[in-house]
Amino acid sequence: MLGVFLLGVLAPAGLGLPAPAEPQLSSSQCVEHECFALFPGPVTFLAANQACERLRGHLMTVRSSVAADVISLLLSDDDSIGPRLWIGLQLPQGCGDPEQLGPLRGFHWVTGDNRTSYSRWALDHDGVPLCGPLCVTVSAMVASAPGEPVWEEQQCNQEADGFLCEFHFPASCRPLAVDPSAAVAVHVPSTYSTPFGAHGRDFQALPVGTSAVVENLGLELMCTAPPAAAEARWSREAPGAWDCNVENGGCEHACNRSAVTPSCLCPGDAALQEDGRSCAAPMVQSCNDLCEHFCVNNSDVPGSYMCMCETGYQLAADQHRCEDVDDCMLVPNLCLQRCVNTKGGFECHCYPGYELVDGECVELVDPCFSANCEYQCQLVSPTEYRCICAEGFAPSPQDSHRCLMFCNETACPADCDPNSPDTCRCPEGYILDEGFMCMDIDECDNGYCSHECRNFPGSYECICGPDSALAGQVGTDCDPIKVSTSDDDEGGSGELPVSPTPVSTSSSPTAGPVHSGVLIGISIASLSLVVALLALLCHQRKKQGTARPELEYKCGSPAKEVVLQQVRTDRTLQKL
Numbered sequence: 001m002l003g004v005f006l007l008g009v010l011a012p013a014g015l016g017l018p019a020p021a022e023p024q025l026s027s028s029q030c031v032e033h034e035c036f037a038l039f040p041g042p043v044t045f046l047a048a049n050q051a052c053e054r055l056r057g058h059l060m061t062v063r064s065s066v067a068a069d070v071i072s073l074l075l076s077d078d079d080s081i082g083p084r085l086w087i088g089l090q091l092p093q094g095c096g097d098p099e100q101l102g103p104l105r106g107f108h109w110v111t112g113d114n115r116t117s118y119s120r121w122a123l124d125h126d127g128v129p130l131c132g133p134l135c136v137t138v139s140a141m142v143a144s145a146p147g148e149p150v151w152e153e154q155q156c157n158q159e160a161d162g163f164l165c166e167f168h169f170p171a172s173c174r175p176l177a178v179d180p181s182a183a184v185a186v187h188v189p190s191t192y193s194t195p196f197g198a199h200g201r202d203f204q205a206l207p208v209g210t211s212a213v214v215e216n217l218g219l220e221l222m223c224t225a226p227p228a229a230a231e232a233r234w235s236r237e238a239p240g241a242w243d244c245n246v247e248n249g250g251c252e253h254a255c256n257r258s259a260v261t262p263s264c265l266c267p268g269d270a271a272l273q274e275d276g277r278s279c280a281a282p283m284v285q286s287c288n289d290l291c292e293h294f295c296v297n298n299s300d301v302p303g304s305y306m307c308m309c310e311t312g313y314q315l316a317a318d319q320h321r322c323e324d325v326d327d328c329m330l331v332p333n334l335c336l337q338r339c340v341n342t343k344g345g346f347e348c349h350c351y352p353g354y355e356l357v358d359g360e361c362v363e364l365v366d367p368c369f370s371a372n373c374e375y376q377c378q379l380v381s382p383t384e385y386r387c388i389c390a391e392g393f394a395p396s397p398q399d400s401h402r403c404l405m406f407c408n409e410t411a412c413p414a415d416c417d418p419n420s421p422d423t424c425r426c427p428e429g430y431i432l433d434e435g436f437m438c439m440d441i442d443e444c445d446n447g448y449c450s451h452e453c454r455n456f457p458g459s460y461e462c463i464c465g466p467d468s469a470l471a472g473q474v475g476t477d478c479d480p481i482k483v484s485t486s487d488d489d490e491g492g493s494g495e496l497p498v499s500p501t502p503v504s505t506s507s508s509p510t511a512g513p514v515h516s517g518v519l520i521g522i523s524i525a526s527l528s529l530v531v532a533l534l535a536l537l538c539h540q541r542k543k544q545g546t547a548r549p550e551l552e553y554k555c556g557s558p559a560k561e562v563v564l565q566q567v568r569t570d571r572t573l574q575k576l
Helices: 002-009 045-054 065-077 516-544 550-554 558-575
Strands: 027-031 034-043 085-096 130-139 150-154 160-168 190-193 211-214 219-224 233-235 254-256 263-265 294-297 305-308 313-315 322-324 338-342 345-349 354-357 360-363 376-381 384-388 393-395 403-405 411-413 415-417 420-425 430-433 437-440 452-456 459-463
Touching (some): 085 150
Parallel strands (some): 085 160
Antiparallel strands (some): 027 034, 034 160, 085 130, 130 150, 190 211, 211 219, 219 233, 313 322, 376 384, 393 403, 411 437
């Protein structure tokens, strides 16, 4: 019965020849969203499957008797085709028991599965294992039942007489509908071209992507479908209706035949769309579309409603829009100090000198109240401060709260106690001179560096020469072996390294032994000379009536003070 139905529905298509580079299509049939095509010619299984894939299909799967009937129809269209045609069934490498592998005997479709409700094997192997690789052909020459081609196993590298392809499409169109009452109905021939290469005029179903040409009207249409749609329709890119006798001019509702140029009409409750063929009813405006914020329907009076606004807004005079409420104008005021209105709300702010804490304005505490600045505290921001020092002083790098004397010149006024003018201080690297002035100590003149030396106000630096272990470096000494005699030297602008006592060697033939008494005598004579110079200096100061407390200030660094006092002595002797 199903075969009779298909014979009544499906008809062979008159087909044109494809390009020579592609296999020649002999016949084709389409059923709903699936199309099948027969290609003759000697070909192997692999070449046949590749040809189908180039046309965006695959070798045919025969899963039901409907597909078997389609094969019979295709073969009946061309009796010149050989008896064996490849279908998409193959057995991979290996052997297996056919009786244990289901109706397909271990074979799989080219789609990767083995689902089927139909099989027609030509030979019964009686449990003899089949070993792959094997492929399958259908043949109408040997049949277990009339009109049902049977399946035969073949070596895949052998050539069959042709092959069958299968194509799937998301939707399909019916052949062009022509108004039977039109006088030109019998004179409207149409030619169809499918995506897989079939051409002709006699089709029962046409897949999406098929083009149709109506020759005597010069009309070309395309079978198209919206995404996910199961049914397609004929259309074209140009908007507006075409001849009303063909597919109703493409109009969704009605085609206006009385006009000189065909046009589409829509029902009174619908509007014509941009394509000039589709109709759409206007959207019914909902209650919420009528109000700016909220809409409440009145169930007691059909069709009536009331608009409402969000918090912080009120209905405008038109009773539909919403206007912002100025919360800062309310009485009493919502904020303790300053109120700033915002869209739908407000913000509270404080006066300068106050800070908002937990919704209240609290007076800021002056950070200088808790500061421990030695001289003076200066505000930087409401929460930050910095310590500043008096003129001639600068913050200590180690503690910004303390102030140290600072001088960036070769001579600066000394810091003297107003209650005791004789008590004066000088910055590090300076020495108190007459007139209560602090004079920079030139360490370079006093031999602080054994290499190139550069003096600065209050400091100096040594540039180590190429013969030094620290060649090219800059520091206070170029001899890494020397060590300072005091860790708390404050008498000059740099450290005075003390060279270690050289060790005499016994290899010198000219140096004789020195008696220890001689060394002691030399040391006592040197010390006496220093004491005499210091006494002379103090005596001279007393004569001038000026105290020199800086000696106590400098005595914390004996090694450096020897040099400083030498400078003082030289100046005193020059005056004498």
